[in-house]
Amino acid sequence: MTEPLKFLVVDPLAGVQTFARQLLQSRGFPADSILCCADTDSGLAQGLLFKPDFLVTDWFPKAPLTGLQLFQRLKEAQPRLHLSLLSFEVTPERELEAEAHGAHFLLKKPFTAEQLKAQMTRSLEALAKDSPGLHGQVRDTMRQARPAPRVALPVIPPEPVIKPGDSVRYKGQRHVAQYVVHRTGETVVQLKGVAGLIPLRDLQPG
Incomplete structure (x- = not known):
């Protein structure tokens, strides 16, 4: 039996983690196939054990381990790892870097849950198309997904970045x-x- 597709979401904002988890579960992916972390150090430690198929991470430009470096470290253990990026700052240089690492998308913060849903849906469809081994799983999981409730989706607020000592x-x-x-x-x-x-x-x- 094929193991379920696994997602690792690494973002300092609890709201982003919550939205991503709820979105993936609404697409039919089980809760235990989704792991959320608030920083790249935790993402690396947990990710090496969890072995995700898909990484959604903030850029973490000032962290000792950036989002792209996290992807590279995890990809050494999981060569088929897929990447999507989130960032408050989206520049032509970052777009080129994201593209060079094969990222499915680079989404600018703050964004709405609807925008994240659109990007993730396109990514999952591309994943099903480009990864024959995962095609059936993605297709069947999304086919069995519950329809999303018809309610207004909240906007993720641009929370200030505050660290201990600030x-x-x-x-x-x-x-x-x-x-x-x-x-x-x-x-x-x-x-x-x-x-x-x-x-x-x-x-x-x-």
Whole structure:
């Protein structure tokens, strides 16, 4: 029996992870065939064990291990790995790099769930066409998919990028971010000297 197609989603925004997971599940892929990580180090460690067929990753331009480097490392262990990229900054140079690595798409953030759905659907169709061994699985899985609910899809907000140690402003005062936590549906921040977790949307880079 053919193993299910596996997807690895690596993005610092919890909303992107959630949308991607829900989208793939709505296309008929089982929950345990989708793995989400918030950074490339976790993506590499988990990906080498998970052995995904398809990587959807942020560009992570400032990380020690960028999204493209993550793809290259995972591809050494999984030669047939497919790639799609997400980035707040899309330049002609990045488009050329993405194309050189064979990326199915480079989608500019912030984007709507509908835009991600369109790009992923095209990618899965191309995957079925270009990978004969996976053609039947992709075709059958998408054929059995439940129709998407007819509701307005939310827009992914352009959340500020805040890391531990960064200076931020909260209620007009300057603070220092101590911890950044990505949990289901939102990102929250622990500020030094402030009790409780603050939603990322309530902070401004300071």
